[in-house]
Amino acid sequence: MRTIKNTMLLGTLLSLSFAAHAEEKLSHLDAVQQKGELRVCTTGDYKPYTFKRTDGAYEGIDIAMAQSLADSLGVKVEWVQTTWKNLMPDMQAGKCDIGVGGISVTLERQKKAFFSNTLDVDGKIPLVRCAEQAKYQSIEQINQANVRLVEPAGGTNEAFVHAFLPKAQLALHDNVTIFEQLLDNKADVMITDASEALYQQKLKPGLCAVNPSQFMQYGEKAYLLPRDDISWKLYVDQWLHLSKVTGKYQKVLSEWIAVPVAE
Template sequence: MNLQLSAITALLLGLSGLAQAQEPTSHLDRVQQAGELAVCTTGDYKPYTYRRADGEYEGIDISMARSLAQSLGVKVKWVPTTWKTLMPDFLANKCDIGMGGISVTLERQKQAFFSNTLDVDGKIPLVRCVDQDKYQTIEQINQPAVRLIEPAGGTNEAFARAHLPKAQLAFHDNNTIFQQLLDKKADVMITDSSEALYQQKRLPGLCAVNPSRYMQYGEKAYLLPRGDADWKSYVDQWLHLSKATGAYQKVQSEWLALP
């Protein structure tokens, strides 16, 4: 009887080991087997990611997500998130990749991988055009009378807390934050140069202050699961080819005025 139990146990352990061996260990394999690419994106950060009223997404990184999925022969599954919940959602394995104007930071790097760099994009002030001269420097903005407005949970808030502690800091939804500036309910938003230039083009009355002279250097990249070298290698190679063939630049030109 003991011999029979031992044989059954050995058989079950062998089957369990075989099943585990067949489970995909890389997101590259998981995505292809599942037939879908799960993309975490905030949907509130033009020109990279924006969720329209009809529920559809658009933006530079939205088009790139579809391109990545097409290269794998799968469909995109959008996973809505916020800047405050991006890392918790990512670490909970809700998505295969994070896309949508994500800034490279050492804090994020501690918990995840980044793809190769998409673009350099530093922090600058976005203000009403009539007030440009008043908010040229950190010293001018870091004043008790200055009303600073940011979306919660991202690198904009981190910059404000680190460099502008004396200013009045308020938080607002990133979809309507720019109207707050136009309506004189806030004075300054610190954001990435690309977003500031996009909003300047979209909303007359708002101006990007010194868009090529960053108050803080920054880079944009895609967020990837930590430790998955095969998946990172694939995404990096796809991105390299997208840039080499001009496909990435073509997508950018639909949203930004490129040189």
Template sequence: MKKLLPLALLVAAGSASAQSHLDKVTQQGTLEVCTTGDYKPYTFLKEDGSYEGIDIAMAESLAKSLGAKVKWVKTSWKTLTPDFVAGKCDIAMGGISVTLQRQKQVFFADKLDTDGKIPLVRCTDVKKYRTVEQINKASVRLLEPAGGTNEAFVHAYLPDAKLTLTMITWVFFSS
């Protein structure tokens, strides 16, 4: 039930492919990075169009070490892996969970963080929602990003709760 949040750096599988990507990045001076921009503290797209977050800073540091600039490629949880596999970016970052399905298509760098699914609840309700059983009720409303591991978790472990899928995860704080 526990999911791993890796550094979330996906690189092309195979040494020839990885070398080709590295050459492209250093020659063009651009590191294209797929990110959802909706998963604080890892990746967040601000109103002014700039990104911030832990993984954003790491991508910028990586690009700098390669003598390159970052070009951000906006993606969604549903299209993250297909976008990466299609070559829309050189790497993908932003709190990406390691799953078997993703591992069949891409390579993950060493994980940076290990944690599980953690509910975010109002402070006044913290005692009401401490267990899966307390959350898995028809009277409980859940907001999750569409297409990611959080959605899969809800379908598997919280089928009785009312699920609302969103493409914009920061809407949680206003809903």
């Protein structure tokens, strides 16, 4: 009888060990499908990529693409509100399956997370009042003590200013009403990505993107992914590749991005 009990106990322990091992080995891709939910971290403050409307719904290029990714997996989207300052901590804390919203590729971010394959090339340029474009054509012209810069906190725009424009005055402002700071003459220049500058140029007469095809700093956009499992990155990369070759990605872009004005 004792032998039978010992055998049963051993079998139970082996079953528990196998179950724990199986759970431990569950890939991120399998986990998303098993939960039936894709947790998408986004700031909701960076048009045309991500914007949280007053009714609480999100819209933008990357919002549409995130929904497409969820559809490909047969799961629902769970939007996770974050900020540029908290995006990486939230990713490392396991709150996100993917981070979207015009995220720039940097080596510092690469040290802590995976990036998807590149979405687009998109470098830093000045956004200014149209009447003053000639004053802000170069880093040398902008890096002056009397120039008032305005940037959102915690992103690559602020980092660019600290690195290349230390002499200018810098004010940090929320990324939703920041463009009124320029229009109301409370700031002179915002350094941002060419895509955002061109979008705001179309949206707000009086603002102009300075030399949108001549970047002050080269940049790329991609999606941010947790660095816990390569299978998840491989799936996202393949989905993105197919979205591009079938024209789905370009269709989403065309609904938001203005055609650059010929110089």
